[in-house]
Every structure is written in structure tokens, then in C-alpha cells.
Amino acid sequence: MITEHFSAAVTYRRPDGTTGVVIVGGKTAQEAQEAADRDARYYLGISYAIEGIVLVAYCARCGGTGKAQAKRNRLRQIVCPDCRGKNSERTLKSGV
Numbered sequence: 001m002i003t004e005h006f007s008a009a010v011t012y013r014r015p016d017g018t019t020g021v022v023i024v025g026g027k028t029a030q031e032a033q034e035a036a037d038r039d040a041r042y043y044l045g046i047s048y049a050i051e052g053i054v055l056v057a058y059c060a061r062c063g064g065t066g067k068a069q070a071k072r073n074r075l076r077q078i079v080c081p082d083c084r085g086k087n088s089e090r091t092l093k094s095g096v
């Protein structure tokens with residue numbers, strides 16, 4: 001069974017034109033979305049502009065890479081047994 005974790009990337013633009021990104025996470029998509037909304041409100045509150053919010057889901061075991069460490073030899077990478085290497089990161093929502 002695949003356990004998914006969720007994260008959201010909030011991209012913001014400072015008044016001087018430089019940009020930054022903050023990654024927030026959650027155990028559910030809603031939790032990650034709420035954390036992203038909270039951060040977006042904070043940045044808006046200090047006069048930053050929000051460029052975008054991207055919400056993604058990924059396999060919790062391998063972090064979306066499709067690879068895991070072998071139990072006996074941690075230097076050896078194996079195909080993630082949870083998602084069988086297929087569960088690469090997927091985007092749930094992208095926008096502002």
C-alpha cells in the first residue's frame with residue numbers, strides 16, 4: 001500500500017523584485033494546502049506578492065524518487081517496494 005505525503009511550494013516575490021520559495025508539508029492534501037494558505041497570507045501581510053502555490057503528492061517511503069535503500073546494504077538502491085518505482089511526484093494543484 002502506498003502512503004502518500006503532501007507538500008506545497010509557495011513562491012513569493014519580495015518588494016525588491018527577488019523571489020523566494022517556501023515548502024510546507026502535511027499528512028493530507030488539505031493540511032498541506034492550509035499550511036500553504038497560511039504562509040501565503042503571512043507573505044501578503046508583509047507586502048510580498050504570491051507568484052504561485054503548487055501542491056504535490058508523493059510516495060512517503062521514497063519521497064517520490066521511486067527508489068529506496070536496501071535493508072541489508074544501505075548504499076544499494078532498490079526500486080521502492082511501496083510504489084514499485086512508479087509513484088513519482090504528482091501535481092494536485094497549481095495556481096495562486
Ligand SMILES: [Zn+2]
Nearest residue numbers: 059062080083
Ligand atoms: Zn515509493
